[in-house]
Structures are given as C-alpha cells and as structure tokens.
Amino acid sequence: MNEQKNLLEVKNLKQHFDVPNGFLKSLKLKAVDDVSFSIKEGETLGLVGESGCGKTTVGRTILQLYKPTAGEVWFDGQLIKSKKSINEFRKQAQMVFQDPYSSLDPRMTVSDIIGEPLDVHKLYSNKKERAEKIKYLMDLVGLSPEHATRYAHEFSGGQRQRIGIARALAVDPKFIICDEPVSALDVSIQAQVINMFEDLQKKLGLTYLFIAHDLLVVKHISTRIAVMYLGKLVEIGPSNDLYHNPIHPYTISLLSAVPVPDPNIARANKRIHLEGDVPSPLHMPSGCPFRTRCPKATEKCAETMPELKEVQPGRFVACHNL
Ligand SMILES: Nc1ncnc2c1ncn2[C@@H]1O[C@H](COP(=O)(O)OP(=O)(O)OP(=O)(O)O)[C@@H](O)[C@H]1O
Ligand code: SF4
Numbered sequence: 001m002n003e004q005k006n007l008l009e010v011k012n013l014k015q016h017f018d019v020p021n022g023f024l025k026s027l028k029l030k031a032v033d034d035v036s037f038s039i040k041e042g043e044t045l046g047l048v049g050e051s052g053c054g055k056t057t058v059g060r061t062i063l064q065l066y067k068p069t070a071g072e073v074w075f076d077g078q079l080i081k082s083k084k085s086i087n088e089f090r091k092q093a094q095m096v097f098q099d100p101y102s103s104l105d106p107r108m109t110v111s112d113i114i115g116e117p118l119d120v121h122k123l124y125s126n127k128k129e130r131a132e133k134i135k136y137l138m139d140l141v142g143l144s145p146e147h148a149t150r151y152a153h154e155f156s157g158g159q160r161q162r163i164g165i166a167r168a169l170a171v172d173p174k175f176i177i178c179d180e181p182v183s184a185l186d187v188s189i190q191a192q193v194i195n196m197f198e199d200l201q202k203k204l205g206l207t208y209l210f211i212a213h214d215l216l217v218v219k220h221i222s223t224r225i226a227v228m229y230l231g232k233l234v235e236i237g238p239s240n241d242l243y244h245n246p247i248h249p250y251t252i253s254l255l256s257a258v259p260v261p262d263p264n265i266a267r268a269n270k271r272i273h274l275e276g277d278v279p280s281p282l283h284m285p286s287g288c289p290f291r292t293r294c295p296k297a298t299e300k301c302a303e304t305m306p307e308l309k310e311v312q313p314g315r316f317v318a319c320h321n322l
C-alpha cells in the first residue's frame with residue numbers, strides 16, 4: 001500500500017492569551033487548548049467551528065506568528081522551534097487570509113504585491129527573471145499580464161483573492177493555510193475561487209489546512225474534516241463519513257443547520273436548535289466544554305473532560321456518551 005507521509009503534525013498545541021482584567025490582573029484566554037492533528041502530503045484538512053472557537057489562532061500558531069504556549073509543530077519530519085527551522089518553514093508554509101480587502105495594500109501594484117516575497121527571499125537572479133516569475137504566478141491564478149501594473153484597489157474581491165493567492169505561491173510553498181478565503185466573497189464567486197484552489201492543489205501538489213464556517217464549502221474541498229469548539233477539537237474524520245454520519249453532539253447540531261441543496265431530500269435528523277450562547281473562553285465550563293448546550297449532557301460531563309478517542313477507523317470523537 002502506498003501510505004502517504006504526514007507533512008504536518010500538530011501535537012498538543014496550546015495558545016493561551018493573557019487578557020487584562022483590572023489593575024495588574026489578567027485572565028487566561030485558552031484560544032487553543034491541547035489540539036492535535038496531522039495532515040498528509042497532498043491532503044486537505046477542513047477546520048470548522050463557530051466564530052471565536054480558535055480556528056485562526058490554530059493557523060497563526062502553526063505558522064509561529066504566535067509562539068505556542070505549549071505543544072509542538074512538526075513539518076516534513078522537522079520540529080519547528082529553532083530560529084533556523086522557523087525561517088525555513090516560513091518559505092514552505094503560507095497563509096491566505098479571509099479578507100482580500102484589508103490583507104493587500106491598495107496602493108501597491110499587482111506586480112509589487114506578488115514581487116515582494118520574491119524580493120524578500122531573493123528568488124531571482126535578474127530583473128527579467130523576476131518579471132517572468134510574476135507573469136507565471138499571475139497566469140497560475142487566472143490574472144492576465146496587463147493587470148500587472150494596476151493597483152489592488154482597482155480589483156473586485158474575487159480578483160483580489162487571486163492576487164493574494166499568487167503572492168502566497170511566490171515562494172513555491174508546499175503547505176497553505178487558507179483562512180476562510182471565500183467567506184468575504186459573493187456567493188457567485190465562491191465556487192470559482194474554490195475550484196481554483198483545487199486546480200492549484202493538483203497542479204502544484206499542495207497540502208491545505210482549509211478553515212471555514214460553511215460546512216458545505218469544507219465538505220467539497222476536504223479529504224478530512226476537524227470540528228472545533230471553544231479551543232478544542234471535538235471530532236475529526238473522513239469528510240464524507242463525518243458529513244453523512246456525524247457522531248459528536250456538536251457536529252450533529254452544526255450539520256443540522258446546513259441547508260440541504262435538494263428540498264426533496266429531507267435530513268434524517270431534524271434541525272437542532274442549540275440552547276444558549278457559546279460560553280466565553282475566559283470562563284470555560286468544567287469538564288466537557290460543550291456541556292452547557294449539549295442535549296446529551298450527564299453529571300460526568302461536568303466532572304471530566306472527554307478525550308478524543310478513535311471510535312471507528314480514522315474517526316476520532318471526544319464525548320463521554322456515545
Ligand atoms: N491576539 C489575541 N489576544 C487575545 N485574545 C485573542 C487574540 N486572538 C484571538 N483571541 C481570542 O481567541 C479566541 C479565538 O479567536 P480566533 O480568531 O482564533 O477564532 P476564529 O475561530 O478564527 O473566529 P472567526 O470565525 O470569527 O474568525 C477568541 O475568543 C478571540 O477573542
Ligand atoms: S461529553 Fe457530555 S456534554 Fe460533552 S458532548 Fe458528550 S454528552 Fe455532550
């Protein structure tokens with residue numbers, strides 16, 4: 001059997017922020033709390049969960065934009081910790097951001113934006129080669145060469161996201177964290193951009209961590225899906241299995257809220273309305289973080305935190321009452 005190797009391994013990652021709370025006091029905000037997963041070469045792992053559950057912080061901590069509070073990130077068999085390993089990793093791993101309106105400087109031309117990482121990493125030997133690389137990158141993302149001298153503010157959201165992707169691709173990365181790359185775009189443009197991500201993956205052999213709110217988007221592009229709630233992973237498994245047979249009570253409620261495209265096909269489980277709001281990550285419930293909203297909660301759920309356990313091959317769920 002041709003076992004693909006793990007390109008990225010995240011082990012017991014924690015990102016705790018100190019949030020000021022009164023004079024000389026602070027509270028710990030556990031944005032990411034003991035998260036572990038791996039991504040195989042060429043695979044896409046979808047990461048979903050409600051706003052504020054820690055998805056972006058997972059991405060930023062993997063890329064060492066925040067120093068992890070605890071835990072390890074391994075890439076291509078290397079621990080990413082020393083300055084040297086972080087610098088090398090930053091050439092191989094890139095992030096594409098949610099908002100193409102604020103992540104690109106509107107006063108820079110397309111050619112400046114895409115050329116900047118080429119300059120920073122000295123990836124050309126003369127001006128001609130630099131111009132050729134920019135042209136190649138623009139072509140990869142479907143921008144025509146005459147766009148090179150135009151300014152970012154002249155473009156629509158979808159085209160700006162293409163510029164952002166070309167910029168991320170400039171260093172020839174192996175791994176890209178896509179942080180809600182289509183959430184800010186018109187629905188009519190979203191599918192085009194998703195298709196482009198898929199085409200680029202095939203063409204360039206890329207590996208993705210694909211963050212989104214929208215389970216339908218994630219299902220389409222992901223090999224596997226991980227579900228996050230209040231800084232923790234509650235379920236992870238193959239995309240189709242998880243979508244058609246969710247196991248964790250939170251995944252079940254998330255999926256029950258996804259509209260089924262064909263109105264003639266009713267979902268087997270009815271729409272579940274979650275009681276209450278997501279608790280503040282500054283005041284986490286004891287035991288299972290989902291217990292304050294979970295329809296299946298029992299006493300044990302308030303006492304101990306359920307571990308992520310393999311309940312079917314490749315399927316991990318953190319719940320006491322399965
Ligand atoms: N730099 C920071 N300092 C303090 N708290 C932070 C910081 N960044 C994020 N947080 C907090 O960490 C938690 C997780 O935030 P994060 O942005 O990772 O969530 P998210 O899942 O990406 O949300 P969204 O879907 O809205 O993008 C939130 O409670 C947020 O307020
Ligand atoms: S451990 Fe308890 S509260 Fe948490 S998801 Fe399972 S049943 Fe619900």
Ligand SMILES: [Mg+2]
Binds near residue numbers: 055056057
């Ligand atoms: Mg986010």
